[in-house]
Each structure stands twice: as structure tokens, then as C-alpha cells.
Amino acid sequence: MKKYNFNAGPSILPREVIEKTAQQILDFNGSGLSLAEISHRAKDFQPVVDEAVALIKELLQVPEGYSVIFLGGGASLEFCMVPYNFLIKKAAYLNTGTWAKKAMKEAKLFGEVVEVASSADANYTFIPKGWTCPDDVDYLHITTNNTIYGTEIRKDLDVNARLIADMSSDIFSRPIDVAKYDCIYGGAQKNLAMAGVTLVILKDDVLGKAPRPIPTMLDYRTHVEKGSMFNTPPVVPIYSALETLRWLKANGGVEAMDKLAQKRAEIVYGEIDRNKLFRGTVTDEADRSLMNICFVMNDEYKELEKPFLEFATSKGMVGIKGHRSVGGFRASCYNAQTIEGVEALVACMKEFEAKA
Numbered sequence: 246m247k248k249y250n251f252n253a254g255p256s257i258l259p260r261e262v263i264e265k266t267a268q269q270i271l272d273f274n275g276s277g278l279s280l281a282e283i284s285h286r287a288k289d290f291q292p293v294v295d296e297a298v299a300l301i302k303e304l305l306q307v308p309e310g311y312s313v314i315f316l317g318g319g320a321s322l323e324f325c326m327v328p329y330n331f332l333i334k335k336a337a338y339l340n341t342g343t344w345a346k347k348a349m350k351e352a353k354l355f356g357e358v359v360e361v362a363s364s365a366d367a368n369y370t371f372i373p374k375g376w377t378c379p380d381d382v383d384y385l386h387i388t389t390n391n392t393i394y395g396t397e398i399r400k401d402l403d404v405n406a407r408l409i410a411d412m413s414s415d416i417f418s419r420p421i422d423v424a425k426y427d428c429i430y431g432g433a434q435k436n437l438a439m440a441g442v443t444l445v446i447l448k449d450d451v452l453g454k455a456p457r458p459i460p461t462m463l464d465y466r467t468h469v470e471k472g473s474m475f476n477t478p479p480v481v482p483i484y485s486a487l488e489t490l491r492w493l494k495a496n497g498g499v500e501a502m503d504k505l506a507q508k509r510a511e512i513v514y515g516e517i518d519r520n521k522l523f524r525g526t527v528t529d530e531a532d533r534s535l536m537n538i539c540f541v542m543n544d545e546y547k548e549l550e551k552p553f554l555e556f557a558t559s560k561g562m563v564g565i566k567g568h569r570s571v572g573g574f575r576a577s578c579y580n581a582q583t584i585e586g587v588e589a590l591v592a593c594m595k596e597f598e599a600k601a
């Protein structure tokens with residue numbers, strides 16, 4: 246039976262990315278050695294990093310004066326590296342979910358943290374609006390897509406502060422205006438690559454301002470200066486990122502991904518809103534994530550939750566169980582998610598409704 250992968254992360258990648266990476270693991274560029282066996286400094290691997298960085302700059306139209314680096318440690322390490330490197334006195338954080346909260350917790354180790362707004366009291370079912378950011382902050386940190394709660398800030402905010410964004414789960418799904426950000430980061434395993442690598446885009450002239458000694462590995466300058474080769478980088482995940490970036494370019498880039506994301510979301514949210522069994526969990530429709538679509542069973546059908554999960558699983562749906570902090574269901578629709586995949590999910594929802 247065909248499987249439709251709705252996992253939240255690690256998650257669906259284009260099939261050809263998996264296949265091409267697998268081939269290189271068996272025989273890297275015809276060398277007779279595996280990608281996993283060569284030195285990261287091998288003359289063959291440098292072009293992988295160079296091409297990946299060039300494609301990121303091209304696809305996101307990264308302006309002059311920015312560096313693109315690959316790190317280990319996941320987005321979670323960036324929660325600490327960001328304030329370590331950028332928090333001088335005071336930073337602002339928009340609290341839109343679990344990941345935002347974790348980022349804020351780390352920042353408090355380094356200086357004053359202002360929570361500009363929070364939807365924690367409403368279990369993060371919306372993105373707070375109408376807040377203001379103090380004028381004197383070093384940066385405002387946002388999480389553009391809240392993977393767990395299914396809300397998204399799908400635009401580049403106009404605010405009176407430099408932006409730093411955790412884009413782990415929606416990067417490369419729409420065009421972004423990189424110039425508004427001092428730093429953009431993301432764990433690769435949602436929309437870019439196999440798990441194990443983090444992408445960081447940095448504005449060069451904000452580096453080196455923090456008034457504290459920074460351990461070498463946690464200092465962004467180390468990795469910028471060494472072109473992500475200060476120590477052994479995660480070569481296989483980086484290679485898979487390169488294949489995803491090539492796939493992205495061949496498939497119309499971030500504009501095409503944006504259109505596809507809108508189309509997938511229309512199909513799934515359309516069915517959630519139509520189907521008598523289900524409702525979306527996000528209270529302001531404008532905040533609905535195009536990447537992680539969260540929904541629950543309406544109260545009068547609550548006891549059908551498990552049966553629906555079993556039914557959908559029997560039809561090949563994988564990973565649609567909601568995160569424990571939201572319950573219900575979550576259909577993650579990253580770039581590699583096909584229209585066929587979301588139509589198969591919708592067909593399940595319709596068929597189950599007819600039987601209910």
C-alpha cells in the first residue's frame with residue numbers, strides 16, 4: 246500500500262533526494278568510496294558545501310553582507326547561540342509556542358528578556374496581535390511557524406527592531422525578505438534535509454558585538470570564517486540538503502513552493518471546515534499554518550478520534566496523530582508533500598464521515 250507521510254519532523258523529503266543521497270552513500274561521485282567515508286576536507290566535498298550555500302543564496306535571494314553556514318546541534322542549540330552572540334542588554338521575544346518558550350528560556354541566561362506578547366493562556370491557538378516592541382532591544386525573536394500548534398506568521402514583519410527568526414518548519418516554503426533579519430535559523434529535518442544539520446543565515450556586521458567571551462564552537466564567527474568547516478560538519482545531511490536545494494530550484498523555487506503550499510492548505514482546511522466531524526484548532530483563520538495543519542474531532546464525535554486514526558492508518562496515512570499538547574490530528578504538509586497526498590487524506594475524512 247502506498248504510504249502518505251504527514252510526519253512533523255523528521256519528515257517527508259522528495260523521493261529523488263533520498264535516492265540520490267543513498268547512491269552517494271554507496272559510491273560518492275564514482276570514487277569507489279562512500280560519502281560517509283571521505284574526509285570533509287576532501288576536494289570533492291567542498292564543492293557540495295559551496296553549491297548548497299550558493300543555492301540557498303539564490304533561492305532566498307540573500308543580499309550581500311550575509312553569510313550562510315551549516316552547524317550541528319539543531320535549532321535547539323541556536324536558542325542559546327543567538328543570545329550568546331547577539332544579546333547585549335535586552336531582547337524581545339514573541340511567545341507563540343513551545344519552541345518560542347524554549348528560545349526565551351535560553352536568552353534569559355544572557356540578559357533582559359521582554360516577552361512582547363504571548364498566546365500561552367489560550368494554548369497558543371493564535372498569533373498575538375497588536376503588541377509593541379520596545380525601541381531599545383537588540384533584536385526581536387520570532388518563530389515563523391509553530392510546528393506543534395499549527396500557527397504561522399507567513400510574512401516578514403514590519404517592526405521597529407531587527408528580526409531573528411526560527412524558521413525551522415517553514416523555511417523555503419515562501420519567498421522571504423532576508424534584509425529584515427539579522428539571523429534566520431532552522432533545524433533542517435522539517436523542510437530541507439535529513440536530520441543532523443542546522444542552517445543559519447547571518448548578517449555579517451552584527452557579529453562580534455556581544456560583550457562576553459564566547460566559547461569557540463558557539464561563536465558564529467568561527468563557523469563563518471571557516472565556511473562551516475571549523476570541525477567535521479554533518480556531511481550526509483549536508484549532502485541531502487544539496488539535493489533538496491537542487492530539487493527546489495528545478496521545481497520553481499520558493500515561489501512555486503508557496504503556491505503549492507496554498508493549494509494543499511486550501512484542500513485540507515476546506516475539508517476540515519466542511520466535514521461535520523472535524524474542526525480546526527487555530528482560532529484566527531489568518532494564523533493557520535500552511536505547513537502543520539492541526540484539527541480535532543468535534544466534541545460530539547470525540548469518541549471517534551481513535552477509530553479515525555486507525556481508519557486513516559489503514560488507508561496509508563502516516564504521522565497524522567496530533568502532538569500531545571494539542572491532541573487530535575496534525576497533517577504536516579512540507580514542500581515535498583504532494584497534492585495527491587493531501588487528496589488521499591481528504592478522501593479518508595470524507596469516507597469516514599459517510600460511515601459515522
Ligand SMILES: *Cc1c(COP(=O)(O)O)cnc(C)c1O
Nearest residue numbers: 319320321344392411413414432
Ligand atoms: C523542530 C523544531 C525545533 C527543534 O529543532 P531541533 O533541530 O530538534 O533542535 C525548533 N523550532 C521549531 C520551529 C521546530 O519546528
